[in-house]
Amino acid sequence: MKKIKRLVDHIISRVNVNLKPIGRDVEKSVRQSIRTDKLTKYYAYYALSIGHPWYFRFQESNLGGTYFLGKCEVDRSVVLMSDIRGDELKPKGAVVSFGGLETELYQDEIIQVVSSFLIKTLVHNHSRNSEIPEYFRILNTVAMHYSNIHGTTTEGAYLGAFATADLSVLHNCALGDFAYVQAGDLSRASIRSGRVWIRQSGKFEFDYAHDPEVIDRYVTFDEAGQLSGVFSDFVKGRRSDFLPMYDSLAFESPVAIPDGAFLSRYAVVKGDTCLGENSLVAQRAYLENAQLGKGSNAQENCFIVDSQLEGLDVVAHGGKLIHTMLGKKVFVGFNSFLYGESDRKISVGAGTIVMPHTIIDAQEPINIPEDFLVWGYIQTQADLEGHSMSLNDFAKQRTVRRGNLVFEGDGAAFIEGFRARIDHILLENGACYDGKKQTRGHAQRTQSVSYNLFQPYLAGEEEAMFPAIVVGNR
Amino acid sequence: MKKIKRLVDHIISRVNVNLKPIGRDVEKSVRQSIRTDKLTKYYAYYALSIGHPWYFRFQESNLGGTYFLGKCEVDRSVVLMSDIRGDELKPKGAVVSFGGLETELYQDEIIQVVSSFLIKTLVHNHSRNSEIPEYFRILNTVAMHYSNIHGTTTEGAYLGAFATADLSVLHNCALGDFAYVQAGDLSRASIRSGRVWIRQSGKFEFDYAHDPEVIDRYVTFDEAGQLSGVFSDFVKGRRSDFLPMYDSLAFESPVAIPDGAFLSRYAVVKGDTCLGENSLVAQRAYLENAQLGKGSNAQENCFIVDSQLEGLDVVAHGGKLIHTMLGKKVFVGFNSFLYGESDRKISVGAGTIVMPHTIIDAQEPINIPEDFLVWGYIQTQADLEGHSMSLNDFAKQRTVRRGNLVFEGDGAAFIEGFRARIDHILLENGACYDGKKQTRGHAQRTQSVSYNLFQPYLAGEEEAMFPAIVVGNR
Numbered sequence: 001m002k003k004i005k006r007l008v009d010h011i012i013s014r015v016n017v018n019l020k021p022i023g024r025d026v027e028k029s030v031r032q033s034i035r036t037d038k039l040t041k042y043y044a045y046y047a048l049s050i051g052h053p054w055y056f057r058f059q060e061s062n063l064g065g066t067y068f069l070g071k072c073e074v075d076r077s078v079v080l081m082s083d084i085r086g087d088e089l090k091p092k093g094a095v096v097s098f099g100g101l102e103t104e105l106y107q108d109e110i111i112q113v114v115s116s117f118l119i120k121t122l123v124h125n126h127s128r129n130s131e132i133p134e135y136f137r138i139l140n141t142v143a144m145h146y147s148n149i150h151g152t153t154t155e156g157a158y159l160g161a162f163a164t165a166d167l168s169v170l171h172n173c174a175l176g177d178f179a180y181v182q183a184g185d186l187s188r189a190s191i192r193s194g195r196v197w198i199r200q201s202g203k204f205e206f207d208y209a210h211d212p213e214v215i216d217r218y219v220t221f222d223e224a225g226q227l228s229g230v231f232s233d234f235v236k237g238r239r240s241d242f243l244p245m246y247d248s249l250a251f252e253s254p255v256a257i258p259d260g261a262f263l264s265r266y267a268v269v270k271g272d273t274c275l276g277e278n279s280l281v282a283q284r285a286y287l288e289n290a291q292l293g294k295g296s297n298a299q300e301n302c303f304i305v306d307s308q309l310e311g312l313d314v315v316a317h318g319g320k321l322i323h324t325m326l327g328k329k330v331f332v333g334f335n336s337f338l339y340g341e342s343d344r345k346i347s348v349g350a351g352t353i354v355m356p357h358t359i360i361d362a363q364e365p366i367n368i369p370e371d372f373l374v375w376g377y378i379q380t381q382a383d384l385e386g387h388s389m390s391l392n393d394f395a396k397q398r399t400v401r402r403g404n405l406v407f408e409g410d411g412a413a414f415i416e417g418f419r420a421r422i423d424h425i426l427l428e429n430g431a432c433y434d435g436k437k438q439t440r441g442h443a444q445r446t447q448s449v450s451y452n453l454f455q456p457y458l459a460g461e462e463e464a465m466f467p468a469i470v471v472g473n474r
Numbered sequence: 475m476k477k478i479k480r481l482v483d484h485i486i487s488r489v490n491v492n493l494k495p496i497g498r499d500v501e502k503s504v505r506q507s508i509r510t511d512k513l514t515k516y517y518a519y520y521a522l523s524i525g526h527p528w529y530f531r532f533q534e535s536n537l538g539g540t541y542f543l544g545k546c547e548v549d550r551s552v553v554l555m556s557d558i559r560g561d562e563l564k565p566k567g568a569v570v571s572f573g574g575l576e577t578e579l580y581q582d583e584i585i586q587v588v589s590s591f592l593i594k595t596l597v598h599n600h601s602r603n604s605e606i607p608e609y610f611r612i613l614n615t616v617a618m619h620y621s622n623i624h625g626t627t628t629e630g631a632y633l634g635a636f637a638t639a640d641l642s643v644l645h646n647c648a649l650g651d652f653a654y655v656q657a658g659d660l661s662r663a664s665i666r667s668g669r670v671w672i673r674q675s676g677k678f679e680f681d682y683a684h685d686p687e688v689i690d691r692y693v694t695f696d697e698a699g700q701l702s703g704v705f706s707d708f709v710k711g712r713r714s715d716f717l718p719m720y721d722s723l724a725f726e727s728p729v730a731i732p733d734g735a736f737l738s739r740y741a742v743v744k745g746d747t748c749l750g751e752n753s754l755v756a757q758r759a760y761l762e763n764a765q766l767g768k769g770s771n772a773q774e775n776c777f778i779v780d781s782q783l784e785g786l787d788v789v790a791h792g793g794k795l796i797h798t799m800l801g802k803k804v805f806v807g808f809n810s811f812l813y814g815e816s817d818r819k820i821s822v823g824a825g826t827i828v829m830p831h832t833i834i835d836a837q838e839p840i841n842i843p844e845d846f847l848v849w850g851y852i853q854t855q856a857d858l859e860g861h862s863m864s865l866n867d868f869a870k871q872r873t874v875r876r877g878n879l880v881f882e883g884d885g886a887a888f889i890e891g892f893r894a895r896i897d898h899i900l901l902e903n904g905a906c907y908d909g910k911k912q913t914r915g916h917a918q919r920t921q922s923v924s925y926n927l928f929q930p931y932l933a934g935e936e937e938a939m940f941p942a943i944v945v946g947n948r
Contacts, residue, residue, distance in 0.1 A: 040924075043723070048941055050934040249517070249927075250721040448933035452517075452926070452941075453723075459922035460524040467522055467926075470944040 004039060004062060004464040010076060014115040014140045018156025022190050024174040026142045026158055030117050032225020033144065034078065039064055039464035042081065042246075043453045046072075046471065051445025052087050053108055056471040062456060063466050066118075067266070067283060070125070071110040071474075079113060082121040083284060083300045086111045087442055088428060089125055089136070098130040107134050110474075116141040118149075121159070122300045122317045126151040128167055144177075145227050146235070146301060148317050148334050160193060161221045162231055162318070164334045164356060177219045178210065178231075180334065180357040193219070196357045196375065200417065204409025210359070211404065214377050218337070218359060230361075231337060234320065238286055238303065241268045260433040262443040265451075267298075276311060278433045280443040293328075295431030297443070306342070312432075314425050316356065323362075324348065327370060331422045333358065340366070348374075353391065353418055373415070376404060391415050478513060478536060478938040484550060488589040488614045492630025496664050498648045500616045500632055504591050506699020507618065508552065513538055513938035516555065516720075517927045520546075520945065525919025526561050527582055530945040536930060537940050539720075540592075541740070541757060543920075544599070545584040545948075553587060556595040556617075557758060557774045560585045561916055562902060563599050563610070572604040581608050584948075590615040592623075595633070596774045596791045600625040602641055618651075619701050620709070620775060622791050622808050634667060635695045636705055636792070638808045638830060651693045652684065652705075654808065654831040667693070670831045670849065674891070678883030684833070685878065688851050692811070692833060704835075705811065708794065712760055712777065715742045734907040736917040739925075741772075750785060752907045754917040767802075769905030771917070780816070786906075788899050790830065797836075798822065801844060805896045807832065814840070822848075827865065827892055847889070850878060865889050 008030065015026045042065035046056050055071040066079045070086020089109040095102050111125055112135050121143040127136040128151055139155045147159040151167040159165060160177035169185045176193030183199040191197065194210030220229040251265040258277045263269065266283035273287045276294035281287060283300060290304040293311030298304050303320040312329040315321065319332040323340030325347040332338065332348075333356030340346040340362045348354065349370030360366060360378045368374055368384065373394050376387040386403045394400070397411035407414070426432060430441025456466045482504065489500045516539035520530050529545040540553045544560020563583040569576050585599055586609050595617040601610040602625055613629045621633040625641040633639060634651035643659045650667030657673040665671065668684030694703045725739040732751045737743065740757035747761045750768035755761060757774060764778040767785030772778055774791050781795040786803040789795065793806040797814030799821040806812065806822075807830030814820040814836045822828065823844030834840060834852045842848055842858065847868050850861040860877045868874070871885035881888070900906060904915025930940045 043926075048929065048931055050931055050936070247724040248722055448931075450514075450929035450932050452928035454926035455522065455924035457522055457524055457922075458924050462524070467945050468947065471941050473942065 001036065001463045002461045004036075007060065007062070007076060007465070008034060008078065008117075011078060011115055011117050011140075011142075015117070015142050015156065015158070018140050018172045019158055019174060022172060022174060022188050024158050024190070026117075028223065029144060029158075029221075029225060030142055033117075033119050034080075036464075040456050040458055043455045044068070044079075044466065045451045045453045047446075047449045047451055049087075049446055049449045051440075051447070051449075053089070053091065054086075054472055055108075055110070055474050056469065057474075058454075058466060059468040061466055062464050063454075064456065071108055072113070073110060074113045075115070077113050077116045077118070079116070079121075080119045082118045082123065083282075084111060084113065084123045085282075085300070086125050086136070087446070090127070090133070096133045103133065105134055109134055109136060111136045111138070113138045115139060116143075118143045118147075120145045120301075121147050121149060123149045124151065124300075124317065126167070127153060128169055129153040130169075144221065145232070146318055146335065147175075150317065150334070160219075161227050162219050162335050162357075164318075166334065166356070176215075177221050178215055178335070178357060182356075194357075196355065198414075200409075200413070204407070204411070204414045206355075206405070206407050206414060208355075208375055208405045210357075210377060214359065234303070234337075234339075238268070241270065241286065242266075242284070260430065260444055262446050264446075278431050278443055280429050280431075280441075280446075295426065295429075296326075297425075297429050297431065310350070312426060314422060314429075316425075321346075327352070329422070329426075330354070331418070331425075337361070351391070353415075353422070358387075475510070475937045476935045478510075481534065481536070481550060481939070482508060482552065482591075485552060485589055485591050485616075489591070489616050489630065489632070492614050492646045493632055493648060496646060496648060496662050498632050498664070500591075502697065503618060503632075503695075503699060504616055507591075507593050508554075510938075514930050514932055517929045518542070518553075518940065519925045519927045521920075521923045521925055523561075523920055523923045525914075525921070525923075527563070527565065528560075528946055529582075529584070529948050530943065531948075532940060533942040535940055536938050537928075538930070545582055546587070547584060548587045549589070551587050551590045551592070553590070553595075554593045556592045556597065557756075558585060558587065558597045559756075559774070560599050560610070561920070564601070564607070570607050577607065579608055583608055583610060585610045585612070587612045589613060590617075592617045592621075594619045594775075595621050595623060597623045598625065598774075598791065600641070601627060602643055603627040604643075618695065619706070620792055620809065621649075624791065624808070634693075635701050636693050636809050636831075638792075640808065640830070651695050652689055652809070652831060656830075668831075670829065672888075674883075674887070678881070678885070678888045680829075680879070680881050680888065682829075682849055682879045684831075684851060688833065708777070708811075708813075712742070715744065715760065716740075716758070734904065734918055736920050738920075752905050752917055754903050754905075754915075754920075769900065769903075771899075771903050771905065784824070786900060788896060788903075790899075795820075801826070803896070804828070805892070805899075811835070825865070827889075827896070 044063035044066045046068035057073045060076045062078045065081035068084045125136045141154040141157045143159040144161040146162045148164040152165040153169045156172040157170045158174040162178045163175040164180040166182040171187040173189045175191045179191045180196045194215040196208040198206040218230045260278040263281045264283035267281045267285040271289040273290045278295045279292040280297040285298040285302045288305045291308040296309040296313040299317045301318040305322045307321040307324045309326045310328045313326045315332045316334045318335035323345045324338045327350030332354045336358040338360045344362045346366045348368045351371040355375040363379045371391045374388040395412040395415045400407035430443040433439045518537035518540045520542035531547045534550045536552045539555035542558045568579045599610045615628040615631040617633040618635040620636045622638040626639040627643045630646040631644045632648040636652045637649040638654045640656040645661040647663045649665045653665045654670045668689040670682040672680040692704045734752040737755045738757035741755045741759040745763040747764045752769045753766045754771040759772040760777045762779045765782040770783040770787040777794040779796045781798045783800045784802045787800045789806045790808045792809035797819045798812045801824030806828045810832040812834045818836045820840045822842045825845040829849040837853045845865045848862040869886040869889045874881035904917040907913045
């Protein structure tokens, strides 16, 4: 185990060099999240997809339980039970635009994870790195349980549990638990837990702060490195359903997979579940008594239980729906938690946008109208008053101050930005596939995928280190 | 499937260029052995052993169902359901001796399979290549079902079903079905089916020929590429027992594994089976109601059914024992078939050597004394008369002519050579491990092994081609 110990020390030192100046010491979080006995327990795996260019190079790392898709390099890192999903990497020759200036990629874009520690983290590319658009880089970064690194270069960063860094570039930044940022380039920023912050410089700024008591109840990451609270209790209760799937190589879908739909063999499907055409169920998604209408998708770490999705619904990474009905084309943002019960269901009208990191913990039946924007923390129908607004009304605002929300700027641009993004997601996922090539997306392109499995050394000095592997051509 | 078709054409052309001059055309055998629909069905796997140096590089090949151990490179080949077992590769700096002249290895020895087609073949190294001892090379070679390439460089070679090339160098040679050669360097030789030929130049020559009717009954490889006969019927009847093992990643041994013993998780173990200390059961071995005494071993493609091995017994690759009792330190050579029934058991006395490719198909109980040499085809106790001799007597001979056997030369050297080899095998396998480092062998060194699995492309032009992979450092 000598080598893995040195590796962990190395990562801590690299991250702390960058984060101590902003008052963050990652040593405890990292050490206490690594269960040494588990480092040899899980295999890592990568997909050979014929629909995506791929290349993998792994060295001097532990990658237990992690899944890779696309083009990825991992050096001197510990990446545990995470998803490194490079299915939107840009090809050589693609033209990218930054602030109106265009430049062309001189090689295929690649995800690089270097000197980092990620645990149960979702990494989905679509880079915003204007310095080297060829690299989607996660460098000297620590990302805790169920965090999302999405379209975000992170160089010297800490992401707390259930935190999301979205479409940004982070240099020496720390995000508290359940914090969400989509704020362009950030440097030496420390974002407190439960803040939901979206900023487009010169255009708008959406800034919501969950109350500290709410964060305490839903996400607690204590000094001893123990994650607790409602979110993790919910997830832990269903963890054992995932295990048999990883022990077996044979796969038979428990439900019919209609034309154009994709069900990952690493998703859990239980009860009375059915999938519509062109729907996409990513790996590590959990469906139980779930009806997914045509073109709907359930991303990584989603839980859809006793719920119906009418169609073209997007449940972003980590979204959870329990006893929830979604009308058509509803968007449920990252790590949102919509928790109903059979006697107090949640229904969300067509076209509504549930902001990332929204909590709806229904104490009574809750009905959300069509074409609304919903945010924050909602327990009753009355709570909606202070935590939602029709999209049309929001588009007319220059300032919104309601409870913990401060919005300033161009409401129309904010709403339009969201709508465009939802359309982009549906397009990328192949939700509207009609047999023509230009409508193909992830659901269609990931069909003929095979998985290669690899494990660490089980004993000796290199115990828990994964072998150096190169697959395919750069 | 375009690429795999081109690959098969390529291999056929390379082998035929070398073998047509000696009258062998491999095209039919190769094409008819490849079931296109199966080329995407099986994963390949390699071991990360901490007891053996390893390195793997695979490119432009299909490797369905094949296992790799050690240092191996495969280029432009189809290697199906085979074992490429490089656990006796020599390290850099090792001194090898050829005809009394010594030379030192300038790098670690590596197995190279190039432009070849192997199916259900066992490759076990321990090279005899005086030209480049750093390479154990299988080049432009076709090896059919259950053949063994053992310590043998093959450059332009055809091995029929159940054929064995042992401790030799073959240049442009063809071995018929169930032929066995251990005859130094051979060039442009065509060995007929069922011949068992051991030659040490200037010392001795052992030459046995199975009757053509016997070969027809036990191994038939017909024009249509169908393998039939007693051997393949026997093997096919037990094939389904192997399948669940490959579908599951979890492994729990069905029997106790005593100190120093090794049981591959890819061996079948059924019924009332027990393993002694320091015993070794290689992958693709099949044990059913088998008692393996201390230090015994069952190599790849062995079947040990309703049989007892007292201890220090060696069952070489492909050896089959049914209702057979082995006394201590019995050697059963490659692909030997000892078939008893409950009312006509076979017993083999301690110290006896059963020559490679021996068939004992008991029509009545058969008892073979201690310290005997046994060869050929035996059905009754009376048959032993013409197919065995005490080792002491044999050692005194200069000529033996009995039935289909012609032996000429130094009987003592022949017997001593065999004994030395058996001791070498026991040593290499760790049969006499006593806790000290110098007594460790394969049984002990393969303990902490993990397996990486990899699959081919499942669709598109590259369908059935495996991805290019490099694992570890050369």
